[in-house]
Amino acid sequence: MDEIVRFENVGLRYGAGAETLADLNFTLYPGSFYFLTGASGAGKTSLLKLLYLSQRPSRGVIRLFGEDAVTMPRERLPGFRRRIGVVFQDFRLVPHLSAFDNIALPLRVAGVREKDLETPVTEMLEWVGLGDRASARPATLSGGEQQRVAIARAVIGRPEILVADEPTGNVDPDMAIRLLQLFEALNTLGTTIVVATHDIHLLSKIPGAQMMRLEKGMLADPTGSLRFPPLPKDQLQ
């Protein structure tokens, strides 16, 4: 596959207001790592919503995994969503489920048998440093722990695209680095990563990552040495 996501003249408008996103044109390539930056209110979360199929654009074309995601029948969306991992800015953990059950949720939704999910979920809990908090409910976890559960839930299903909205916002710098290393490891395995962040220091932590910067709902020129528009990894210098 040459491309995994393509946006053509995409615009997004909520209700009758002005366009939150306008004239977005870019292509994401499989196995690449992207940072999406921009000031608060620039439209990062809205763009991610379009990526993880929570929202349809008001105009333009979005091609996802080679198919038109804008006109795609609603019944086909769940199948596509299972190929995308999402770390929400506000975590969105299910409050009455334990950390284990929250992480197991994507596998259960996908119909994985109970006996087949015990090992991967436990490993994932260990990986994010919450092996001893498997039965804890979200309300009893700290902000950082909740964020790690949210990340574990997003990556447990080995998604083809991982979309993360400010994933390091609530963790200490050491944990932020560990999480980025986790994303990088996943990226090495072939997952396309899109991380929205306004933490400019994170950008230098992932060599080879590319950057898209949003300004008032439009893609702006790149800053620093990162390339814009994003290129496939093998074409990067």
Next chain:
Amino acid sequence: MFKFFAIPAHDRRLIPEGRLSGPMPWVIAIMIFLTVLAAAAGLAMTHATSDVSEQLSSRATVQIIEANPEIRARQAAAAAEQLRALPLIEEVRLLPPEEIEALIEPWLGTQDLADDIPLPALIDLKLTRVATDAEYQSLRNSLQSTAPGARVEPSSGYIAPVISLVRSFQWIAFGLVALLALATGAAVIISARSALNTHTETIAVVHLLGGTDQQISRLFQRRIALDALLGGLIGLVGGTAIIWLISTQLTALGSGLVESVGLDWWSWLIIAVIPILGMFLAMVTAKWTVVGALKKIL
């Protein structure tokens, strides 16, 4: 259709199951209780009207009106003899004077009336089938020579207004059953919407993780169906107890039409099935409500 009962326990936990903690089972219990009573009333009245109609539609009474008791008795005996010979008549019974006096005793008392009031002689006829008006007229004509004062009255004529009234009550009862079914459906819609609102965030997350409408609606269907079944069984037990109490009191009355107000085995079967129908109605309504609401989300 009942796949949702086989949902694994861990999936069921997606929506917290607080059965009996909410009002839903009790609302359904009250609805089913009232439905059972209304249905029982409707079915009992159906039973009564068909039973009484069947009994009376092929019966007639001949009154021999004659002031002279001797002539009256002679005419009655002759008329009975003449009637027995007719192919339309299956059974003829000339009522003895004591029985006629017993019939009017509730109104006129126990004193010897035969001498003071010229009571007509009565012949109870059981016909081989339901006779037409023309056949009744022919009977009247044939009796004119034997008993000029004879009157032939189809028994159904006496009871027709009562049957008509009972049929009206019967339809009112079935109308109530329909209204209660609508009210139950409305209660389920409100409950399903409330549950959807309570769990909006969980539903949105499951959706975004690739959950289908079917997966989500099954969770709600299962919960609401179980609540409805539980409430339905409570309502059925309460309703059945009341029906049993009323039927015991009606039997004790020992009055003709009232005695016919009973429930046969198939009526009991219909009443027993009401909670299942209630559950089915709740399940379908819940599915319709939940899927309708989910379709509004991308």
